[in-house]
Amino acid sequence: MKLLVKLVVLLIVGLVVLGLARNVVVKAMAENGVRAVTGMPLSIGQLDLNLSKTLVDIEALVVKNPSGFHDTVLVDIPKILVDYNFADILKGNVHLENSEFDIKQFTVVKNEKGELNLDRLKALQGTQKASAHAQATKQEPKAPAKALPIKIDMMRLKIGKVVYMDYSGGKLSTREFRINLDQSFQNITDLNSVVRLIVLKAMMSSGISNLVNFDIGGLEGTLTGAFNTSTKLAAQVAAKSLDTLKTVAENPSALAVQAGGVLKDTAGTVESTAKEVTGGVKSAARSLKNKLKLPFGKGNS
Numbered sequence: 001m002k003l004l005v006k007l008v009v010l011l012i013v014g015l016v017v018l019g020l021a022r023n024v025v026v027k028a029m030a031e032n033g034v035r036a037v038t039g040m041p042l043s044i045g046q047l048d049l050n051l052s053k054t055l056v057d058i059e060a061l062v063v064k065n066p067s068g069f070h071d072t073v074l075v076d077i078p079k080i081l082v083d084y085n086f087a088d089i090l091k092g093n094v095h096l097e098n099s100e101f102d103i104k105q106f107t108v109v110k111n112e113k114g115e116l117n118l119d120r121l122k123a124l125q126g127t128q129k130a131s132a133h134a135q136a137t138k139q140e141p142k143a144p145a146k147a148l149p150i151k152i153d154m155m156r157l158k159i160g161k162v163v164y165m166d167y168s169g170g171k172l173s174t175r176e177f178r179i180n181l182d183q184s185f186q187n188i189t190d191l192n193s194v195v196r197l198i199v200l201k202a203m204m205s206s207g208i209s210n211l212v213n214f215d216i217g218g219l220e221g222t223l224t225g226a227f228n229t230s231t232k233l234a235a236q237v238a239a240k241s242l243d244t245l246k247t248v249a250e251n252p253s254a255l256a257v258q259a260g261g262v263l264k265d266t267a268g269t270v271e272s273t274a275k276e277v278t279g280g281v282k283s284a285a286r287s288l289k290n291k292l293k294l295p296f297g298k299g300n301s
Helices: 002-038 086-090 132-136 191-206 208-212 216-220 229-250 253-257 262-279 282-292
Strands: 042-050 055-064 073-084 095-110 149-166 173-190
Touching (some): 002 055, 002 191, 073 086, 095 191, 149 208, 173 191, 191 208
Antiparallel strands (some): 149 173
């Protein structure tokens, strides 16, 4: 009887050790993967791999800027949630069915030399024109970073605020932009695209790209495969609204049928949809999230 008790205790201890070791191994893999596409120091507070629900929960991921940027943080991500395809993982293919990046702060830093921290990101190599500093010091343009293959069916990206820290004027000048971005993307095929999407949306939504002469076009041209589902939904609503207006214009009698305010509402829909497309398509994104019923919580309002 005592031997049986000892065996049960040893089995429980073994399972606990294996569970902890599993998380340690996956955490190390996640850190190495992020470091490979950023080239910057980082830390992960906690990682939990749930095999039964095929979920990975990463908390307190912080990517710091390299030396020469005043020990500042590039990105602060309190939580990352991933729903992976276990069968594909066993085959050696990294397939994530859903993912959510909840970013608290994204920071753009220009140091005293006029260097931009984003120019040090490995995932952005080959997407930008040579900076003024690089031209002055005759630095050779870097080749594009090798993409780490991955398949992400749906990626939800949330960014609270973007901060710009400028040391180039001799003293620190800081600007803060609360963008409250919440958009979804699909068909991500490598980790470089994840980093590029985050940078692109942060720079576009905050307008910092104009302050630092950041090449949005060069970056956007590398993301043709990553489709913004929110923008697609808004475009569909706009097209449907325009078709309705065209029908009413071609058939004046339909105007009487829609005199109850439908025409006015349709016109308002077209106008609001245009604003959504240019301003982040927030309401369309909310509608999309309700339809998709993603398992990672509700979006920002």
